[in-house]
Amino acid sequence: MWRWFHKLGSPKWFYAISGRWIPWFAVTALVLLVLGTVWALMFAPPDYQQGNSYRIIYIHVPAAFLAQSGYVLMAVAGAIGLIWKMKLADVVAKCCAPIGASFTFLALVTGAVWGKPTWGAWWVWDARLTSMLVLLFLYLGVVALQSAFTDRNQAARASALLSLVGLVNIPIIKYSVEWWNTLHQPASLTLTEKPTMPAEMWVPLLIMVAGFYCFFAVVLMMRTRVELLDRERRTGWVKEIINDKRTGKA
Amino acid sequence: MYFESFSDFLAMGGHAKYVWIAYGIALVVFAFNILAPIIKRKRLMAEQARQLRREELHASGS
Numbered sequence: 528m529w530r531w532f533h534k535l536g537s538p539k540w541f542y543a544i545s546g547r548w549i550p551w552f553a554v555t556a557l558v559l560l561v562l563g564t565v566w567a568l569m570f571a572p573p574d575y576q577q578g579n580s581y582r583i584i585y586i587h588v589p590a591a592f593l594a595q596s597g598y599v600l601m602a603v604a605g606a607i608g609l610i611w612k613m614k615l616a617d618v619v620a621k622c623c624a625p626i627g628a629s630f631t632f633l634a635l636v637t638g639a640v641w642g643k644p645t646w647g648a649w650w651v652w653d654a655r656l657t658s659m660l661v662l663l664f665l666y667l668g669v670v671a672l673q674s675a676f677t678d679r680n681q682a683a684r685a686s687a688l689l690s691l692v693g694l695v696n697i698p699i700i701k702y703s704v705e706w707w708n709t710l711h712q713p714a715s716l717t718l719t720e721k722p723t724m725p726a727e728m729w730v731p732l733l734i735m736v737a738g739f740y741c742f743f744a745v746v747l748m749m750r751t752r753v754e755l756l757d758r759e760r761r762t763g764w765v766k767e768i769i770n771d772k773r774t775g776k777a
Numbered sequence: 778m779y780f781e782s783f784s785d786f787l788a789m790g791g792h793a794k795y796v797w798i799a800y801g802i803a804l805v806v807f808a809f810n811i812l813a814p815i816i817k818r819k820r821l822m823a824e825q826a827r828q829l830r831r832e833e834l835h836a837s838g839s
Binding site (some may be wrong): 570626753760 | 778780795811
């Protein structure tokens with residue numbers, strides 16, 4: 528177990544293994560996203576109240592799921608880096624931030640675009656929307672902190688602390704629709720209960736969620752690899768990769 | 778297929794503006810996430826290749 532843990536922490540090993548994983552995740556993500564989008568836009572039935580505008584759900588819900596899971600991953604990776612001084616964990620935590628921020632932004636914007644025809648307003652200061660906006664600011668705070676320090680370890684420590692404190696926002700987002708009277712509809716998909724929509728609607732939603740997660744895995748690995756190359760640029764294995772690329776070109 | 782025709786599909790039952798804006802922004806977010814690391818990697822590789830070449834020249838010159 529510990530040997531595995533140390534191996535996983537080795538940048539060189541991670542660079543090699545992720546290079547082999549990326550194509551598989553990328554193909555899976557592409558298949559799921561194309562299938563899910565076509566199904567969502569053309570084959571899922573319209574909602575009896577919202578008509579076709581509800582099709583935004585197939586972007587909105589997966590983006591919101593990913594925004595929250597990405598945040599938890601960032602905080603956990605930050606904690607691992609903080610406790611065990613694992614370099615790879617620091618890099619993963621750093622790379623989660625811009626991706627997570629972009630998907631939080633997507634969830635908020637698609638929510639606004641969906642809110643206009645459904646609620647009659649782009650934005651309301653409702654508990655769910657406000658807590659998601661706080662999530663976006665937490666992500667942006669981490670991005671800013673990561674670039675505010677010249678010392679990488681200090682940047683990692685400060686960002687990890689902020690992410691861990693911000694973790695309290697995650698249950699607030701989740702239960703905001705239950706604790707407060709909100710305009711936002713309750714969860715469409717839960718692990719414990721049967722979906723409130725028919726299968727022709729939730730199956731493509733599930734496919735989209737899976738596709739978003741695979742996509743996240745791909746872009747997180749891509750970012751992590753570049754960041755590792757940058758940090759390890761003076762080491763032998765990175766010089767070898769660069770040299771191989773040079774001679775390959777010549 | 779829940780639409781009668783292609784133009785029907787594009788119209789999205791009168792909600793075309795909202796649906797297509799949402800999917801369009803999603804496309805932009807996906808493209809950003811794919812392109813950002815690719816561009817950063819290209820830049821880093823070029824910079825490091827230059828650096829290595831400089832070091833080699835230095836080593837052979839001295």
